[in-house]
Amino acid sequence: MQVTAKDYASEVKPTWCPGCGDFGILAAVKAALVQVGLVPHQVLIVTGIGCGSKLPDYLRVSGILTLHGRPLPVATGARLANHSLKVLVVHGDGDGMGLGMGHFIHTARRNMEIVDIIQDNQIYGLTKGQYSPTSDPGFVTTTSPEGAIETSAHPTVLALAAGGTFVARGFAGDVKGLADLIATAIQHKGYALVDVLQPCVTFNRKNTYDWYRERVYNLADTDHDPGDLVAAFQKALEWGDRIPLGVIYQTQRPTYEEQVAALKQGPIAARKMTKLSPAEVESLRAEFI
Amino acid sequence: MAYVITSLCTRVGDCVEVCPVSCIVPGPKGNADWPYFYIDADTCIDCGACAAACPSDAIFPEDEVPAEHAADIDLNRRFHTEGPGYWKFDLEQERGKAS
Numbered sequence: 320m321q322v323t324a325k326d327y328a329s330e331v332k333p334t335w336c337p338g339c340g341d342f343g344i345l346a347a348v349k350a351a352l353v354q355v356g357l358v359p360h361q362v363l364i365v366t367g368i369g370c371g372s373k374l375p376d377y378l379r380v381s382g383i384l385t386l387h388g389r390p391l392p393v394a395t396g397a398r399l400a401n402h403s404l405k406v407l408v409v410h411g412d413g414d415g416m417g418l419g420m421g422h423f424i425h426t427a428r429r430n431m432e433i434v435d436i437i438q439d440n441q442i443y444g445l446t447k448g449q450y451s452p453t454s455d456p457g458f459v460t461t462t463s464p465e466g467a468i469e470t471s472a473h474p475t476v477l478a479l480a481a482g483g484t485f486v487a488r489g490f491a492g493d494v495k496g497l498a499d500l501i502a503t504a505i506q507h508k509g510y511a512l513v514d515v516l517q518p519c520v521t522f523n524r525k526n527t528y529d530w531y532r533e534r535v536y537n538l539a540d541t542d543h544d545p546g547d548l549v550a551a552f553q554k555a556l557e558w559g560d561r562i563p564l565g566v567i568y569q570t571q572r573p574t575y576e577e578q579v580a581a582l583k584q585g586p587i588a589a590r591k592m593t594k595l596s597p598a599e600v601e602s603l604r605a606e607f608i
Numbered sequence: 609m610a611y612v613i614t615s616l617c618t619r620v621g622d623c624v625e626v627c628p629v630s631c632i633v634p635g636p637k638g639n640a641d642w643p644y645f646y647i648d649a650d651t652c653i654d655c656g657a658c659a660a661a662c663p664s665d666a667i668f669p670e671d672e673v674p675a676e677h678a679a680d681i682d683l684n685r686r687f688h689t690e691g692p693g694y695w696k697f698d699l700e701q702e703r704g705k706a707s
Contacts, residue, residue: 328609333654335655337626337655337656337657337658337659337660337661338626338628338655338656338657338660339655340628342628342653342654342655343628343629343653343655345653346653346654491628492628492629494629494651494653518628520657528628
C-alpha cells in the first residue's frame with residue numbers, strides 16, 4: 320500500500336499569517352514523509368511553543384506539543400519508550416536555541432535518532448517580535464531598540480561542536496529542496512539537524528524571502544565534502560553575503576538507542592507486561608521502603 | 609490543496625509579487641484563451657498571501673471557491689498542464705488588461 324499526501328491531510332487550517340515560511344516547512348515535511356514512505360502511525364512529531372510549533376495540528380500524525388524549549392527531552396523519552404517510531408522535533412529558533420539550548424547540545428552529543436527541524440526566522444514571532452539567539456547583531460526589535468548587542472548562535476556550528484552526525488540547512492522558500500533535505504535527514508541513523516531559514520512576514524522586516532534569495536547557494540553545486548569536519552565548520556560559520564544550503568556534514572556513529580542494553584530485545588512499548596506475584600510485590604516494597 | 613484565481617481577476621499582479629514559491633503566472637496579455645492569472649496547484653503551499661494581497665478579492669482556497677466560479681479550479685490547473693505554464697514574462701508588461 321502506497322502512502323500519499325492525502326494520507327497526511329488534516330481538515331484543520333493553519334492560523335499562520337499569509338506568506339509565513341511555516342507553510343513551506345509544512346509542505347516540505349509532508350512531502351518528505353511521503354517520499355520516505357512512512358505511514359502516519361509510524362511518525363511522532365514533538366514540538367515546543369511558538370507559531371511553528373502548531374505544525375502537528377495541521378498534519379494527520381501523532382503529535383505532542385510540549386513546553387517552551389522542551390521538545391527534545393520529550394522526544395528522547397519517546398524514542399526510549401518506543402524506538403520503532405520515527406520521531407521529528409519541529410520548533411523555532413527562540414524555542415530551540417533559547418530555552419532549549421542545553422537540551423540541543425545533549426541530544427546531539429547522545430546521537431539520539433531524532434530529526435531536529437529548527438524553524439529559523441531569527442525572531443520570537445508568536446510573542447510579537449523580540450530578537451532571538453539567532454538574530455544578527457544590530458537587529459532592532461522591541462527588546463533591542465538600540466540593536467541586538469549579542470553575537471548570534473547559529474545552530475549549525477553548535478551542532479557540529481556537540482558532535483552532531485548530520486548537520487544541514489534549508490530554506491522555506493525552496494520547498495522541493497527542503498523536502499529532499501528532510502527526507503535525507505529522516506533516513507539518517509542518528510541525530511539530524513535541519514536548520515530551516517524562513518521569514519517572519521509580520522515581525523521580521525529584515526530577513527525576508529528576497530533577503531535570503533540574494534544570499535543562499537547550494538553546497539551541492541560546489542566541491543564541498545560533507546565528510547570533512549573542518550570544512551563543515553567553515554561552511555557552518557559562513558553567514559552574511561553568502562549562506563550555504565544543503566548537507567553541511569554527515570557521518571556515522573552508534574546512536575544512543577543502539578547502545579542501551581534494555582532496548583536490545585525490541586521496543587519497550589511493544590513488550591508484554593507481566594503481572595507480579597504478591598511475593599514479588601512484597602520483595603520490591605521491602606527493597607524500596 | 610491550493611488556491612484558485614477566478615475570473616474576478618483584473619490583472620493587478622500583486623499576487624505574483626507576494627507568492628513565496630513563485631507559482632502564479634499571467635496569461636499572455638491579449639491572449640483570449642488565458643485572460644487572467646493562474647496558480648500552479650502542484651507548487652502552491654496554501655499560504656494565502658496572494659488572496660490577502662488581491663485588491664479585487666479574486667482568489668480563494670480551492671474548497672471556498674464560489675459555485676459560479678467553480679470552473680476556474682480546473683482552468684488554473686490546465687494553464688499549467690496544457691497551457692503556457694511557466695513562460696518567461698515581464699510582470700510590468702503583463703499587468704492591466706489588454707487595450
